[in-house]
Amino acid sequence: MLKNFMDLVCAILLANMQTISKGHINAYRLHIQRYLETMKSLYKDIKIKPTHHASLHVGDFLELFGLVQSHSAPFFKRYIHFLQSQNTNLKFVFLVMEEYTPVDHSNTDGRALDRSYRQFGFAGGFICYPSTAGSHIIEDCDVVSHFAKTPMKVGEREFLHVLPLNHLMEATVIVEPYGQ
Known part of the structure; x- marks a missing residue:
């Protein structure tokens, strides 16, 4: 559970950085994908929510439009x-x-x-x-x-x-x- 939570924390920190690179975007994608996969295996009764689905698109959004603040x-x-x-x-x-x-x-x-x-x-x-x-x-x-x-x-x-x-x-x- 700790690794799952840390993947979420890392993804949030990466998505909200003041500067970002292709490496940061790839790291975000890795952490959010791993977070969602392990969440489904750890919590069998949980359902995927629209916000989970939207989180998979943040990497593309960062790549296309830049920092979250922009x-x-x-x-x-x-x-x-x-x-x-x-x-x-x-x-x-x-x-x-x-x-x-x-x-x-x-x-x-x-x-x-x-x-x-x-x-x-x-x-x-x-x-x-x-x-x-x-x-x-x-x-x-x-x-x-x-x-x-x-x-x-x-x-x-x-x-x-x-x-x-x-x-x-x-x-x-x-x-x-x-x-x-």
């Missing part, structure tokens, strides 16, 4: 503004998840992810949804609060994953990156 609330406001400015012709957009099949993660490094956490391939990315329901409608008015490039790949192709920060709201929406 992507505070004003950072997210810019991206929320970008998403809200997308033209939908004043109509709600719906995605019916039963039309998509869950992504096969057999060739990915997703060991720490709870398999009940469903991911659907869509629009060059993933829709992540914490429900095991077979069908769910997602509206584009659902707020999305940050972009994170996942370490999960299908073959050699990387995907953009839009993950809400705030306890993983009801659903997430995939948006193609600007300029592509």
Whole structure:
């Protein structure tokens, strides 16, 4: 239990450093992955929470956007503004998840992810949804609060994953990156 706790402490310290390098980011990924894996083996009844899932994306977030201090609330406001400015012709957009099949993660490094956490391939990315329901409608008015490039790949192709920060709201929406 002490090693498990120390992995969490190391991950938190690494993620909140004032200076960061590629080595620090790799060390963060190692500690958080090991923390989640040993947590599942130590505490059999615990369920993976959205915050655990989000912690797996922090390394990518650090790599893409730099120090934690650089992507505070004003950072997210810019991206929320970008998403809200997308033209939908004043109509709600719906995605019916039963039309998509869950992504096969057999060739990915997703060991720490709870398999009940469903991911659907869509629009060059993933829709992540914490429900095991077979069908769910997602509206584009659902707020999305940050972009994170996942370490999960299908073959050699990387995907953009839009993950809400705030306890993983009801659903997430995939948006193609600007300029592509």
